[in-house]
Amino acid sequence: MRLSSASILIGTFVAAAFFALVAATFTARALERTSADGVRMELDIGGLEWTDVSANGLQVEITGVAPSEAERFRAITVAAEVVDASRVIDKMTVAASDSIAPPRFSIEMLRNDEMLSLIGLIPASTDREALLDRLRALPGLTEVSDLLETADYPMPESWPITIDYAVAALRKLPRSKISLSAGRVAITAMTESVEKRRTLENELRRDARGPVRLTLDISAPRPVIAPFTLRYLVDDKGARFDACSADTEEARDTILTAARGAGLTGDARCTLGLGVPSPEWAEAVSAAILALGRIGQGSVTFSDADVSLIAAGTADRATFDRVVGELENALPEVFALHAVFPDQTEAAPKGPAEFSATLSPEGQVQLRGRVRDELSRKSADSYAKSRFGSEKVYFAARLDDTLPEGWSLRVLAGLQALSDLAHGSVVVTEDRVSVTGDTGNKDASADIARILSDQLGEGQEFRIEVAYREKLDPDAARPPPEKCVADIQAIQKARKINFEPGSATVTADSRPILDDIAEVLKFCGPLRIEIGGHTDSQGRETMNEQLSQDRADAVIAELRNRRVATGGFVATGFGETQPIADNKTEEGREENRRIEFNLIDAAAESDAATDLENQPESGAEGSDGDQPKE
Incomplete structure (x- = not known):
C-alpha cells in the first residue's frame, strides 16, 4: 500500500515538532540548572551561605533565614546581578529582631561658637525635643542643626548620664567636638592659653562621674618667644636654667636630658613656644650644655642663633680651648658661638664702677x-x-x-x-x-x-x-569672678551711679563710686562682664533703649579711663524691658533707672524671671521722660 504524499508531509511535520519539544525541554532544564548554579555561586562568594537556591522554570527561588533585613536585601541584589531581577523570587525570612544585637548609639556634637551640629544615631526613646531645648539654651548658641537618626532599640543604661555630661561640657567649650557613646565621651577642643587648658582639663575631669569614661585632647596656642632664649649655668649653688625655650616636646626632652647629664637635678621649667631660629635648636643647645658640663662652672646663653659660653674663673684653660673647638664644629651652621675665658692676670680695678x-x-x-x-x-x-x-x-x-x-x-x-x-x-x-x-x-x-x-x-x-x-x-591671689561681681553689687546697694537728666553723662557725685568699682576690678583681673543699662517706662521705647545703651557704654568708658582692662566687657542697653519696681510711682521709676554688673555666663544660664528677681537694687538716676510714650 502506497502512502500518499500528503501523509508523508504531515508525518514529517509531526516528527519535527516532537524532536523540537524534546530539545526545548532539555534546553530549559539546562538553563534552569545554569541560572541556579550561577546565583548559588555568587551568594557563596558574597558570604551569604545561609541562603538556598532552587529553579522553577525560568524563575530562581531564594530561601533561608536572613540575619537582618539588610542581609536579605543584599542577597536579592547579588542574585539580580546574575539573572534578571524579575526572575528572582524572594522566599526568605528575617531572624527575630530580639535576637539581633542593638546598634551602637553615638552622637557627634560639633560646635563653632554660636553654631552647633548634631550627627549620629540615638535610641527612639530619647526625649529628642528636650535635648534640643537644653542645647539651644546654652550661652552663645543661636543655631542647632539636628541631623540625628533614631533606632527602636532599648536605651543603654548609661546613656542619660552621658548625655548630661556632654551637654554640661559643651557649655564650657565654644569651639569643640564632643564624641559620645554610652558611658564614653571624647572631647577635642582649643583654649586661649596653657593656663586655661589646665583649668579646663581639671574641671572636665572633676565633673566626669559614675560610668562616664573621659578622653581629652585640648590644645592651646603656643606663645611667640622673641628672641628665642635659653640660659643654663653652673656655679657653687649647682646647675640650673635661668631660661629654657623649646619648639616641641621632643626638643624639650632632649634639652632636659642633656642638662641632667651636665649636673641638673630636680624639675626644670622649659617653655614651648614659636619663633625657634632653627629646627636644629635642640641639638645645638644640648651640645652647648654638655660642653659647659665638661668645662665645669660657667654659663651658656642662646639668644636666637647667637651663643655665648662664659667659663668661670676656676676653669682649666686647656680644657676650655679643646671643648670650645669641638663645640664650634658640632654647632649647626646657623649658630654663631662667642666663647669667653676670664682673664685672671688683669689687676683688679680700683674702686669698681x-x-x-x-x-x-x-x-x-x-x-x-x-x-x-x-x-x-x-x-x-x-x-x-x-x-x-x-x-x-x-x-x-x-x-x-x-x-x-x-x-x-x-x-x-x-x-x-x-x-x-x-x-x-x-x-x-x-x-x-x-x-x-x-x-x-x-x-x-x-x-x-x-x-x-x-x-x-x-x-x-x-x-x-x-x-x-x-x-x-x-592670678593666685585673685578672688573668683563671682566674688568680684558680688563686691561691685554691694557697692551699688549703698550708692547709685547717677547720670545727668536725659543724657549719658555721669554726675560728679557718682565718680567716687566708679573709683571704688574700678579698684575692685583691678584686683580681680580680666573678667567677662555684661554692663546693663536700664530705664523707666517714661518716654518712647526706642529712645529709652538707646539712652540705656549710651549709659552702659559711658560706664565702660569711665572704667577704661581708670585703667581697668575692659576687653571682656559688653555694654547692653535694655531700655524699659526689665523693670524691677512699679513704674507708676516715682520711687519705682527711680529703682528702674539703674546700671547692673553681671557675669556673662551667669546671666546666660539664668532665665529672665529668675534674673530679674535676684538682681541687686542698683540703678542709674536721671530723667528718662524726654518725650511722652506714643
Whole structure:
C-alpha cells in the first residue's frame, strides 16, 4: 500500500515538532540548572551561605533565614546581578529582631561658637525635643542643626548620664567636638592659653562621674618667644636654667636630658613656644650644655642663633680651648658661638664702677652708683619713672665719664629686668649684670634672661637669682569672678551711679563710686562682664533703649579711663524691658533707672524671671521722660 504524499508531509511535520519539544525541554532544564548554579555561586562568594537556591522554570527561588533585613536585601541584589531581577523570587525570612544585637548609639556634637551640629544615631526613646531645648539654651548658641537618626532599640543604661555630661561640657567649650557613646565621651577642643587648658582639663575631669569614661585632647596656642632664649649655668649653688625655650616636646626632652647629664637635678621649667631660629635648636643647645658640663662652672646663653659660653674663673684653660673647638664644629651652621675665658692676670680695678637699683615691697625705687653722662642720667631717670611712677623714684647716681662704652645700655637693661620683680635689686658692674629678688610671675626668670641676652649682646655675663612667691602672684591671689561681681553689687546697694537728666553723662557725685568699682576690678583681673543699662517706662521705647545703651557704654568708658582692662566687657542697653519696681510711682521709676554688673555666663544660664528677681537694687538716676510714650 502506497502512502500518499500528503501523509508523508504531515508525518514529517509531526516528527519535527516532537524532536523540537524534546530539545526545548532539555534546553530549559539546562538553563534552569545554569541560572541556579550561577546565583548559588555568587551568594557563596558574597558570604551569604545561609541562603538556598532552587529553579522553577525560568524563575530562581531564594530561601533561608536572613540575619537582618539588610542581609536579605543584599542577597536579592547579588542574585539580580546574575539573572534578571524579575526572575528572582524572594522566599526568605528575617531572624527575630530580639535576637539581633542593638546598634551602637553615638552622637557627634560639633560646635563653632554660636553654631552647633548634631550627627549620629540615638535610641527612639530619647526625649529628642528636650535635648534640643537644653542645647539651644546654652550661652552663645543661636543655631542647632539636628541631623540625628533614631533606632527602636532599648536605651543603654548609661546613656542619660552621658548625655548630661556632654551637654554640661559643651557649655564650657565654644569651639569643640564632643564624641559620645554610652558611658564614653571624647572631647577635642582649643583654649586661649596653657593656663586655661589646665583649668579646663581639671574641671572636665572633676565633673566626669559614675560610668562616664573621659578622653581629652585640648590644645592651646603656643606663645611667640622673641628672641628665642635659653640660659643654663653652673656655679657653687649647682646647675640650673635661668631660661629654657623649646619648639616641641621632643626638643624639650632632649634639652632636659642633656642638662641632667651636665649636673641638673630636680624639675626644670622649659617653655614651648614659636619663633625657634632653627629646627636644629635642640641639638645645638644640648651640645652647648654638655660642653659647659665638661668645662665645669660657667654659663651658656642662646639668644636666637647667637651663643655665648662664659667659663668661670676656676676653669682649666686647656680644657676650655679643646671643648670650645669641638663645640664650634658640632654647632649647626646657623649658630654663631662667642666663647669667653676670664682673664685672671688683669689687676683688679680700683674702686669698681657700679650702678644699683633697688625696688622695695612698697614700690619705692632707689637708683645709686654711677652713670656715664648727663644724657645717660636723664634717660635712666625717665625710664625708671615711666616704669615705676614719678613719685616713687629716688635718683642719687653720680656722673663718671670714665665708664666704658655700653654702660648706659646695661643700666637700662637692668631697669627693665627690675620691672619684672615684685621687689628686689639690680647691680650693674663692668663685667656683670646681677638681678635678685622675688616675683609673682612663674616665667620671670625666663623673661629677664631674654631681656638681658637681647639687650647686652653676646659675650656679656649676667646672673639671675629670682624666686617665685605664690603670695605675690596676682592670678593666685585673685578672688573668683563671682566674688568680684558680688563686691561691685554691694557697692551699688549703698550708692547709685547717677547720670545727668536725659543724657549719658555721669554726675560728679557718682565718680567716687566708679573709683571704688574700678579698684575692685583691678584686683580681680580680666573678667567677662555684661554692663546693663536700664530705664523707666517714661518716654518712647526706642529712645529709652538707646539712652540705656549710651549709659552702659559711658560706664565702660569711665572704667577704661581708670585703667581697668575692659576687653571682656559688653555694654547692653535694655531700655524699659526689665523693670524691677512699679513704674507708676516715682520711687519705682527711680529703682528702674539703674546700671547692673553681671557675669556673662551667669546671666546666660539664668532665665529672665529668675534674673530679674535676684538682681541687686542698683540703678542709674536721671530723667528718662524726654518725650511722652506714643
